[in-house]
Amino acid sequence: MSATTIVSSPGKVLAAGGYLVLDRAYSGVVISTSSRFYAVIESGDGASCGANEIVVRSPQFNLAEWRYEVTFVDGRVRVEQLETSKAPKTNKFVHLALQHTLTLALEIHGGDPAVLEKDLSHGLDIAVVGDNDFYSQRAKLESLGLPNTLASLSQIPPFSHNDVQLSEVHKTGMGSSAALITSLVSALLLRFSVISPSDFAETGSADRRLAHNAAQFVHCLAQGKVGSGFDVAAAVFGSQLYTRFDPAVLQPLMNDDASESRALAPILSSPAWNYRVEPFCLPPLTRLVLADVDAGSDTPSFIGQVLKWRKENPEAASTLWASINQSNQSLAKRLLYLSQAHASHPADYESAVRRISDLPPSEWQQHRKDPNLSLPAQVILQVFYLVYEHAQAIRQHMRSMGKGANVHIEPPEQTALLDACMSQAGVICGGVPGAGGYDAIWLLVCEVPGTPEEQRPLHRVERVWSTVKDLSVSPLAAVESTAHGARIEQLDAIRGLREAIARG
Numbered sequence: 194m195s196a197t198t199i200v201s202s203p204g205k206v207l208a209a210g211g212y213l214v215l216d217r218a219y220s221g222v223v224i225s226t227s228s229r230f231y232a233v234i235e236s237g238d239g240a241s242c243g244a245n246e247i248v249v250r251s252p253q254f255n256l257a258e259w260r261y262e263v264t265f266v267d268g269r270v271r272v273e274q275l276e277t278s279k280a281p282k283t284n285k286f287v288h289l290a291l292q293h294t295l296t297l298a299l300e301i302h303g304g305d306p307a308v309l310e311k312d313l314s315h316g317l318d319i320a321v322v323g324d325n326d327f328y329s330q331r332a333k334l335e336s337l338g339l340p341n342t343l344a345s346l347s348q349i350p351p352f353s354h355n356d357v358q359l360s361e362v363h364k365t366g367m368g369s370s371a372a373l374i375t376s377l378v379s380a381l382l383l384r385f386s387v388i389s390p391s392d393f394a395e396t397g398s399a400d401r402r403l404a405h406n407a408a409q410f411v412h413c414l415a416q417g418k419v420g421s422g423f424d425v426a427a428a429v430f431g432s433q434l435y436t437r438f439d440p441a442v443l444q445p446l447m448n449d450d451a452s453e454s455r456a457l458a459p460i461l462s463s464p465a466w467n468y469r470v471e472p473f474c475l476p477p478l479t480r481l482v483l484a485d486v487d488a489g490s491d492t493p494s495f496i497g498q499v500l501k502w503r504k505e506n507p508e509a510a511s512t513l514w515a516s517i518n519q520s521n522q523s524l525a526k527r528l529l530y531l532s533q534a535h536a537s538h539p540a541d542y543e544s545a546v547r548r549i550s551d552l553p554p555s556e557w558q559q560h561r562k563d564p565n566l567s568l569p570a571q572v573i574l575q576v577f578y579l580v581y582e583h584a585q586a587i588r589q590h591m592r593s594m595g596k597g598a599n600v601h602i603e604p605p606e607q608t609a610l611l612d613a614c615m616s617q618a619g620v621i622c623g624g625v626p627g628a629g630g631y632d633a634i635w636l637l638v639c640e641v642p643g644t645p646e647e648q649r650p651l652h653r654v655e656r657v658w659s660t661v662k663d664l665s666v667s668p669l670a671a672v673e674s675t676a677h678g679a680r681i682e683q684l685d686a687i688r689g690l691r692e693a694i695a696r697g
């Protein structure tokens with residue numbers, strides 16, 4: 194075992210499938226992001242902590258250090274927070290991750306604490322840090338006198354300090370807790386030799402699935418509910434078409450007493466975990482663009498209201514769910530078709546993207562028989578138009594859902610913002626991610642290398658954002674991650690990581 198164990202996990206965007214994905218009958222289009230969370234485990238070396246102690250530090254926040262003591266009694270492991278912790282509040286997510294991952298490790302090692310005790314003999318020092326995108330950088334940009342642009346974001350050092358306590362930070366909706374739990378649980382499973390690095394590196398392996406199931410369990414327990422789990426699935430497996438697991442698999446563990454007394458291994462490695470992860474990626478020569486929008490929304494209350502409306506209006510909801518599902522599936526299919534088209538006809542594909550880069554989507558149809566384009570390029574252009582149409586239909590349906598349930602899934606200000614973006618040349622599609630509300634928007638834009646800055650669709654979008662009235666729109670730096678989810682990292686390969694974890 195090397196001295197340092199590091200696992201990183203990506204953030205997520207649910208581009209299509211919000212609310213539907215809570216139901217196993219439907220799947221969601223999940224895009225994982227280049228922004229990642231890192232869990233870095235080092236031996237405490239007896240200096241920062243003693244034997245059987247674990248200190249978890251979050252060096253991007255004030256007073257974010259939690260200390261735990263690990264004890265082994267009657268074949269059980271207990272993780273308890275110590276009073277010497279610097280943090281004024283407990284961290285349920287971190288505590289549950291430690292408790293249950295160690296419990297699982299002890300079970301897998303046959304109840305013999307020797308392996309764990311050996312790894313804990315000098316204590317463990319764990320630092321958790323997230324890329325800047327997970328937290329709003331508005332205040333930092335303002336303090337630096339910089340405008341809200343992508344160029345400004347690149348001037349903020351990696352893993353920047355947020356200058357507040359964790360409970361006060363403005364999150365951006367990228368799934369910080371799911372990425373954190375996935376990295377932490379996976380790193381602990383590796384550290385305690387429950388899973389092997391080579392197996393974990395393989396997408397469909399039993400070890401990776403165990404890491405997923407354990408992270409999913411801890412995340413559900415910390416949140417106090419079993420959600421769809423798309424955020425943890427993205428953190429573990431990367432971009433995908435996600436179909437949830439039957440929540441019944443976790444039910445036996447979902448109250449605190451049960452999770453302490455029942456064996457975890459049989460449930461966490463059970464074949465009853467029936468989630469489906471189908472491959473998905475965005476098409477070449479396009480770029481995912483995300484922005485954090487001023488005010489957050491109360492997502493849990495949105496979910497309650499939408500589900501209540503669905504229950505009370507089964508016929509209307511069933512028709513609407515079916516229409517949304519059809520549009521979601523069509524969107525995913527056309528996007529995947531575009532990747533195939535690029536693989537088989539790269540030159541035609543590029544000429545089609547160049548063509549639509551100069552035109553707003555409402556004009557693409559007129560150019561579908563452009564004599565300057567080859568026949569395959571014309572087909573590709575047409576498919577891009579269908580992508581636009583499906584995404585617009587999804588937006589319309591989601592507004593209907595919001596109207597029915599009386600919640601602002603795509604609030605009028607977001608509609609105006611998205612419409613303004615969609616009228617720009619080279620913008621392909623977009624929407625409000627996940628549960629919607631005021632939180633964020635996502636867009637897919639054409640991005641052909643070598644395009645002069647002024648003509649880049651991204652540049653046009655940033656211009657729209659800088660002039661928009663009713664909302665404050667702040668870009669996020671993330672693009673799509675094609676790295677297939679969680680991965681083991683080397684400390685010096687990640688810019689700024691060594692410096693970040695060295696902070697007190």
Ligand SMILES: Nc1ncnc2c1ncn2[C@@H]1O[C@H](COP(=O)(O)OP(=O)(O)OP(=O)(O)O)[C@@H](O)[C@H]1O
Nearest residue numbers: 251284285286321364365366367368369370371373
């Ligand atoms: N950097 C961090 N260090 C330690 N704990 C963290 C960190 N970031 C998040 N957490 C844990 O995750 C919890 C936040 O979880 P919550 O479910 O509210 O966020 P989320 O929905 O994942 O947020 P978002 O999707 O906006 O990133 C915090 O209370 C804390 O326990």
Ligand SMILES: C[C@@](O)(CCOP(=O)(O)O)CC(=O)O
Nearest residue numbers: 211212420421422627628629
């Ligand atoms: C509404 C829902 O389908 C998506 C919520 O997504 P987000 O947290 O808003 O990105 C809930 C869920 O899938 O757990």
